[in-house]
Amino acid sequence: MAGISTKSARILVFSTEKISDPAIDMAGLLKLHYPPTVYTISVPCSSGIKPAWILHAFEKGFDGVFIAADGSDCTYGESCTVKTGRLVSMTHEIMKEKKLEPARLRMAAICSVCSEAFVKQIKSFNQYLLQMTQS
Amino acid sequence: MNRKLGVYICHCGGNISDYVDVEKVKAAVEHDEGVFLARTTMFACSDATQKEMVEDINANQLDGIVVASCSPKLHLTTFRAVAERAGLNKYNYVHANIREQVSWAHSDNKTGATEKAIHLVKSAIARVRLAESLDPITIPSRKAVAVIGAGISGMRAAIELADMGCPVTLIEREHFVGGRVAQWDLLFTTDQTGKELVTRLYDDIAKRSNIRLLTGAEVIENTGNIGDFTLKVKVTPRYINERCDEGNLQRAIDACPVEVPDDFNFNITTRKAIYHNFPSEYPQYPVIDIKNCTRCGECEKVCGSIDFSQQEKTVEVKAGSVLMATGFDPYNPSEGEFGYLQFDNVVTLPQFKRIIDMCEEKLTFRGKDIHNIAYIYCVGSRQVEAGASSAGGSATDRYEEASRDISGENRYCSRYCCTSVIHSAIETKKRFRAVNNYHFTRGIRTYGKQELLYNESLKMGDIYLQSYENDPPSVIRENGKTTVRINDIMTAGKEISVNADLIVLVTGMVPRSDNRIASLFKLPKGRDNFFNEIHMKLRPVETVIDGVTICGACQGPKNITESVNSSLSAATKSFSYVSKGELELEPIIARVDAALCTWCGKCMEACPFDAVKKVVDGGKEIAAINNSVCKGCGMCLPVCPVNAIDLVAYSDQEMETMINALAEDIK
């Protein structure tokens, strides 16, 4: 992780094209700052994220993975919340088996205008990850 | 595998390059595997650069391109079109968002921003290397549009659509069309009346056989998607036969014992449970307001046209696109706000518009003659954070001061109100004798041609006072007299008091309080809580819900001209979704690896759209995806125990290679 400011953890965000992407874009528009080591990959829906992708991110050196979930706003239907929750707990189980701290994977519903919520979540996750890596 | 790639990094004027060192980004990626050329450009979206890209692709036989610029919401389609114009399949284009998610988000950290931009561009390059050429999926799109709300915006949009040859169902919740404009008499800036405008639009609608108008109609269910929406609409009857005898009807109205506040007049008058339309409302049939009717039967005794056997109906409306034009509510001040509902001579601007419409020779309110009118501007608009303004509000025996708290969530300017109040003040002065107008403003915003009205009012002798930003005027009742007092900027902070017979609170626009329709369609709201477009300038009437467009005042404060302009644009956009009878959708769908699948059925259970079926393939039971039903949500991916499903363009390989690029250390 050379060359990157040590003040921030490296976080991979899975966001969704229709719901949380607009919120993250708007955070930029509003100049609500968050650490630049937060990278977003967008997917159609948060309930379609494979645990393998998350594990791959940890393997490659990411400190944390954040799922900016569709929540009840998902355009693909109400089951999204439950299904996203399920894949997160499934991944948490695998992480425990692999001796990875499950708290390094976080999820929160981020609606299409939840820019402030996103930034708040990311900043607190960053704090947590920094403390964790220091201890 | 794409091997000859072009990469473009945009300055976006300085929006990107002021914070991201674009030359450094270029230098960091130009030797990446497959990159044949890398360029920086001032405006990637300009015609000239687009042309250059086409030439680059053709001259160098590029097979994939990346543009690092603003959000894909704005220009993904632009650059896909560039690829297509150069004869490349558009899925060989990959977008990197280095403005909203880099230069703007990290304008506080230029080094960090540049490093992040490098990572994002590298990850886009990694992805485009694996990109496949794809053919879009075509689905049928029903050539019909449902327009919700028959105010000025919805009516105008319906006419426009009908004239383009598109069948329209116009759905209005009230029993009458016209929306708010039916409630205003003389209008700025044309001096037409609301009645003239609504009559003309209603007649135009009646002439067109391809517009079906439903009044008393509310959408209660929405299923389907772009190209194929199915709406369930509950239609409440009028309980009066269409051919009714007007003479008897008046007797029936007189006989009705139920009296309720008349919301057409913003509750300053009452009406019966059975009532007639105002002249500006259509269709011109009376109606029984069944919510307030006690079914006492008095009206039935005197009028044969009353028909309580009429039943509520549910109508199914099918449409390829939905155009939302549900309008706004006037801001309703809380009790005591500048004396509203506390002093009997404090009204809102909408109420004042109704009062001047109803007065004939003399301007009176609650039996009293009105001469001095004080207008307090920006009530419910341009609100400030709690604590930023002084709240006021105190009382002794003969002295009462109203609250002048202007804190709240509505930070926006409602735009119409300065002009409307000045226009109404001019009309009042012209029509009634001995009227003096005192305007307590926070700075006038009569933009454009509307400034002429401001000029006219100054010439007529209206007095303008302006309060300091967080020091609004106070409304005081002392010895039965009402006074408005202000520290006036115009006279360098002098305290000025005006005795007022009537105080008009110039109330702004707010989103409709009953906005169930927003949750039915999952429409996102913006910062001001009105419906939100994708982009104010580039995609001003589209929403993130494919196939649903918005226009008029449901999108934010607008006057009639602005509402109609946006409604014409929404009509054109909605028409573009349905005009061809078919739509091209992204071919992003799930695909099953037949060799890996062991048919456990878990993906079928997970799919919310019934897109997965069991088939037998070479004697083996496997899952198969119905391509025209699959929406590409990916819900089936994480549940497969043997990892046999992928989403096109989101394969494991593509995701992992992107993650690798983001995780790589930058030298």
Ligand SMILES: Cc1cc2nc3c(=O)[nH]c(=O)nc-3n(C[C@H](O)[C@H](O)[C@H](O)COP(=O)(O)OP(=O)(O)OC[C@H]3O[C@@H](n4cnc5c(N)ncnc54)[C@H](O)[C@@H]3O)c2cc1C
């Ligand atoms: C006091 C005042 C004076 C004004 N004077 C002027 C003026 O002089 N000149 C000018 O240019 N502008 C004026 N305006 C602005 C003007 O009123 C608006 O620009 C205009 O009303 C916007 O039209 P609309 O169709 O978007 O919304 P609306 O007029 O609000 O109409 C929306 C329609 O949708 C219907 N609806 C709502 N929800 C549903 C639902 N769920 N299902 C079905 N139907 C629904 C409503 O019943 C209504 O009929 C004034 C505004 C105010 C408050």
Ligand code: SF4
């Ligand atoms: S238009 Fe005028 S009165 Fe209305 S909110 Fe804006 S500044 Fe205030």
Ligand code: SF4
């Ligand atoms: S979940 Fe996987 S194994 Fe099971 S049927 Fe679906 S594709 Fe086949």
